[in-house]
């Protein structure tokens with residue numbers, strides 16, 4: 441291997457001017473990601489079901505944004521979002537499939553088939569629909585692109601009471617790897633970000649209770665929960681030129697939760 445580097449090295453880690461679709465934008469992690477990309481100069485299409493929350497978020501961002509009310513578990517909604525953004529901005533550079541739910545904490549024996557399906561429909565089918573919609577537009581425009589999927593450390597270490605959620609995230613991780621192989625020749629990279637434990641409505645069962653919260657802290661190498669500023673860096677990296685040769689990977693942001 442040559443030790444020479446091109447004059448263009450190091451590749452830019454900037455997302456300025458990037459056209460980014462972000463699902464789950466109205467939630468705890470989504471709002472942080474929206475702000476990070478917006479502060480980085482990206483245009484952000486904000487996707488979720490709660491129109492009012494999206495409008496409030498859009499009003500607080502420093503840069504340009506689009507509001508796209510949509511249900512990610514619905515294929516047609518994803519197609520519509522991809523078309524609207526492509527029409528408005530001429531293409532999509534990065535699609536972040538971040539929407540997710542974890543509605544129950546119950547054993548497999550207690551869980552209804554309806555609840556199981558609901559979780560798969562949002563967390564797994566939603567990624568499938570979104571990636572298909574994004575890749576179709578990216579291939580049509582012909583400039584490549586980035587797909588980033590928010591999975592979870594529970595994909596690798598399922599927890600009791602969270603079987604449906606853990607399985608949905610493990611499935612999404614497998615889908616990321618399959619998509620990476622299928623889309624690489626089109627210049628599209630596909631990666632997962634697996635967060636550890638961050639304070640959000642999704643994790644309120646743990647944050648509400650000191651002992652439960654401490655259990656997480658005690659099982660995290662860095663000894664604390666994730667903070668807002670801990671998360672966006674890897675998403676910005678995966679959306680930038682600096683990650684051009686990274687695909688099919690899972691970037692874990694968990695303060696060492698999986699080490700212990």
Ligand SMILES: NC(=O)c1ccc[n+]([C@@H]2O[C@H](COP(=O)([O-])OP(=O)(O)OC[C@H]3O[C@@H](n4cnc5c(N)ncnc54)[C@H](OP(=O)(O)O)[C@@H]3O)[C@@H](O)[C@H]2O)c1
Pocket residue numbers: 463464465466467468469470487488489490491493510511512513538539540541562590591592593634635636637638639640641642643
């Ligand atoms: N917080 C953590 O510690 C943690 C750890 C690992 C992974 N994650 C993952 O990170 C992602 C974001 O989680 P969070 O903590 O920000 O959760 P959250 O605060 O509960 O937010 C969830 C987001 O997903 C959206 N959403 C839910 N169902 C949807 C649907 N059918 N269609 C469109 N949007 C939908 C919600 O918006 P609407 O209700 O308005 O639709 C909301 O914006 C999820 O994929 C989650 O699994 C979180």
